Amino acid sequence: MDTNGNRLLVVDDQPDILDFVGQVGESVGYEVRLANDAKQFREAVRSFRPSLMILDLQMPQTDGIELIRELGAVGTRATILISSGMDQRVLQSAEQLGVAHGLNMAGFLQKPIMLADLEAILGQHLKAPRLPTEEELRRAVDRAQLLVHYQPKCALSDGRWAVVGVEGLIRWEHPDLGLVYPDSFIPLAEKTGLIAALTDFVLQEGIGQLGTWRAQGTVLDLSVNLSPHLVRELDFPDRLSELMSKHALDNSRLTLELTETAALEDPARTRDILTRLRVKSFGLSLDDFGTGFSSLTQLYRMPFNELKVDKSLGMELHQSGEARTIVRSLVDLAHNLGLKVCTEGVETAAALQFLEVAGSDFVQGYYLGRPVPATSIPPLAARVPMLAAVG
Numbered sequence: 001m002d003t004n005g006n007r008l009l010v011v012d013d014q015p016d017i018l019d020f021v022g023q024v025g026e027s028v029g030y031e032v033r034l035a036n037d038a039k040q041f042r043e044a045v046r047s048f049r050p051s052l053m054i055l056d057l058q059m060p061q062t063d064g065i066e067l068i069r070e071l072g073a074v075g076t077r078a079t080i081l082i083s084s085g086m087d088q089r090v091l092q093s094a095e096q097l098g099v100a101h102g103l104n105m106a107g108f109l110q111k112p113i114m115l116a117d118l119e120a121i122l123g124q125h126l127k128a129p130r131l132p133t134e135e136e137l138r139r140a141v142d143r144a145q146l147l148v149h150y151q152p153k154c155a156l157s158d159g160r161w162a163v164v165g166v167e168g169l170i171r172w173e174h175p176d177l178g179l180v181y182p183d184s185f186i187p188l189a190e191k192t193g194l195i196a197a198l199t200d201f202v203l204q205e206g207i208g209q210l211g212t213w214r215a216q217g218t219v220l221d222l223s224v225n226l227s228p229h230l231v232r233e234l235d236f237p238d239r240l241s242e243l244m245s246k247h248a249l250d251n252s253r254l255t256l257e258l259t260e261t262a263a264l265e266d267p268a269r270t271r272d273i274l275t276r277l278r279v280k281s282f283g284l285s286l287d288d289f290g291t292g293f294s295s296l297t298q299l300y301r302m303p304f305n306e307l308k309v310d311k312s313l314g315m316e317l318h319q320s321g322e323a324r325t326i327v328r329s330l331v332d333l334a335h336n337l338g339l340k341v342c343t344e345g346v347e348t349a350a351a352l353q354f355l356e357v358a359g360s361d362f363v364q365g366y367y368l369g370r371p372v373p374a375t376s377i378p379p380l381a382a383r384v385p386m387l388a389a390v391g
């Protein structure tokens, strides 16, 4: 069954409730995962990526409040419903706590749970079965519905991890669908050619923002994702240089992130443009390395100066020996080729410690900071850097 990204995670220590809610969830159209303790819950949040969670406030070893705090720390985007037999006041304060942690709280489900209530509430949270349309995306560009969030990129300095740059990530404030993330509209933008306008927007916005931060005393680097389809215009490096000098910024402050598909379309032209970008001192990063889309050959055929290890590897570091072996080898490989390495998807202290020993030059991930609006970046950059694990 195509559940259209509707994934329901139910957390409860009572097996009969789990079964009941799970069955109703499936009948309404969700893919369902059940968890009856905190360990299963954490694992499911990580690997199953629920869109909706029903969370029991009272659990044996952990309580729902602790879990809410944890969800806040990992920055889940899921909608959260609290279920409990406790009184309204307790439920409300749990709800407020979730909101304070930046979570998408959607109310309560009073126990005992009634079938009709459950069906109604699950139906209500079923994500819109449609993706945005081309027409809507066109309007989004014209009506200024696009925005950029920035995620900190950190490097070791004097034995501490400090924010040295940001990656600009596009978002769409859709009038009906709410905040839409790029995975839902970048493919459409690429298919329709709107990607050029989107990328222009992110570059203009991000480079302008870099100038604003610098004027406020925060000097940062910027990384921007560049769609493969855009590495075709021969005058792109010159236009980008002009934009940088308009804001009196050094070209070396900007890195363009590409996935490997870029090079496949027209290798000669791509190499021409990429080489001229490097000659002009822009950075070039091979993004999402370690996924099916990236390949080793690009590393030496194209003039990249950074390798970005995909977040799927970063996210596994704390629990997978294989992931650790692969990342350690990638760091060595990149260094031997004279490239810097940035590892994405750093979600735990354990992953950060590992990367420090492995020698990843840069790290990025929810543990260090989620993508946030521009105004939240200077305080993050000024924050006392994270103590490194060694040295």
Ligand code: C2E
Binding pocket: 151, 168, 169, 170, 181, 182, 183, 186, 198, 199, 202, 225, 226, 227, 257, 287, 288, 311, 315, 344, 345, 346, 347, 364, 365, 366, 367, 371
């Ligand atoms: P990406 O370039 O690999 O960006 C990193 C993505 O990983 C971002 O998702 C970010 O929010 C997410 N992420 C960062 N740290 C963690 C972590 O610790 N755990 C987890 N689970 N995720 C983490 P986002 O913003 O949804 O972007 C998804 C993709 O959309 C980007 O992947 C990029 O390929 C594309 N994209 C974003 N903005 C643009 C843009 O302006 N132009 C183009 N062409 N593509 C863009």
Ligand code: MG
Binding pocket: 167, 225, 257, 287
């Ligand atoms: Mg990227």
Ligand code: MG
Binding pocket: 287, 288, 308, 309, 310, 311, 344
């Ligand atoms: Mg990436």
